[in-house]
Amino acid sequence: MERGDKVVIHGESGSGKTTFLHLIAGILSADSGSIKLGGKELLNMPQSARDRLRATSIGYIFQTFNLLQGFTCLENVLLGMSFGHGIDDARARQLLTVVGLENRLNHYPRQLSVGQQQRVALARALANRPKLVLADEPTGNLDPANSRAAIELLQELCDADGAGLLVVSHDMKVMDSFSSKVSWAKLNRVTGEMK
């Protein structure tokens, strides 16, 4: 993938797509092969360096959003920043405004609808101006209208920051939103490299 590319990987459930994203994010260590992000090889990188790289260069969006329930919307976004380039309150507020949650800054996740929670997750993923955003079934819990809106918003946010976007999904509508599609079945022959 080149900087700013947007790719969707489609494949069957349980076929290892999440594991693949975890490997790219450095959450899991690969046994062999090569994973490069911005020219840096992740495979031989120590855990702490992978953690640092994940904090500063990767945004991660989960199917179940994974917001921290004890933290408000704003705090969830700030938390994402705190492990990366540091807390930037103005940017966190701006991102939440862009995703339409300027009136929900101090709401807790349980006080939000599913669609709103997803938008907080988008803002958090973009908080550190990552080079790459990984989205694991980002619309899995959304209704069709919210799904389309979420994908469009995600693409807009990535465009604004020049971030690459790698989405895994088995949702046909999501796939239709991307010009670049990769079939999971062919992926074991692909070497992903972000320049």
Add this chain to the structure above:
Amino acid sequence: MKGTALWIALKSLRQHALSTCIAATSIALAGGLLMAVWILRSEAENTFARSTGGFDAVLGARGSQLQLVLNSIFHLEASPGTIPGDTALLLRRNPMVGRAIGRAIPIAVGDNYKGYRLVGTVKEMFEEHEYADGRKFKVLGRGALFDDDQKQALAGSFAAEKLGLKVGDTFQPYHGLTYVEESQHEDLYTVTGILEQSGTPADKVIWIPLKGIQNMDGHREETRGDISALLIKLKSKTAVAMLDPMFNRQGKDYTFAQIIPVMSRFFQKFGWFEKVLELVAYMVALSAAGSILAILYNSMHEKRREIAILRSLGARRGTLVMIVLFQSMGIAVAGIGLAFVFFSGVALVAAGIVRNETGVVLDLFTYHEVFIWVPIGMLLLGFFSGLIPAAKAYQTEVSRNLTPTT
């Protein structure tokens, strides 16, 4: 990163406020109890040793030294008996003893007014004697000392407050040291003054002339001239070496008791009780550490996903360890604050009881090294209690605890 870890730790403690409070309270009970035991013991020992009323020794009837000191100085316990009223005169006539004794003030006990002791003595006690360095008893306001030949009384501040006595009031004493309503004397005493608070046992008695006790109606004729004890101020502490064997080994009629050593031995007898309380405090501390460990360990289990999310956001393992340790030490810090509240409560109640019973004012809030090392101990306890949960957080497998696979 420390700031983030602290922020997350505090948020988490607030989120689990009930368990945080339970753990902090249990550690506070241990810390507060330890501080209370140590401060009460040391302060009581020091204060009672200081509360000698300005005297070095007591000479009384043959019997227990402790009973003599408690009765004469602290106005507790029964009198071990009486000694002849001219004892002071006889002592002064002895060239060796006379030179050793600076002041010898007679006291006589045997009556009370509604449970507060009447102590007969001479005006010298208030006019000349210093109950502490440079401090004499003072009569408040327009009051005055009693007249040695009149049925007059000078009330200690605490006794006056509790009995509601004021200058000009009259009262009829009761026979004996315990208040029995049927045993009232005919004699009518008038309060001539109230003593300023001295923080000594003198505050909780009503002072009357020596002759007042001796001549109280109903007292036996043959003992009218007797006194209960002589309170002695020595010219030199070395005189003890002469007086102690003279009265306690060679003589058979008197007991000579040096106040400070007697009180020290008295407190040493309570050493076992202090040890039991310390043991209880250590056990509470141990259970508090256990509860912190259990609460955090269980929360680590519940928070596996939360930990995995933090790791997915880029939190390092070390940051998670820091978060857990901040949590355990945060509980300890809250516990320290509560421990001081708990200690203050115990100290106030204990000081009140001691003052009620003895008139001695314990100052339990002055600096003591225990105020430093108990909180340090509590912090260490918090730290060590957090180690195992921290290790669990460190080992939490991220990938398995994140979103289920697609």
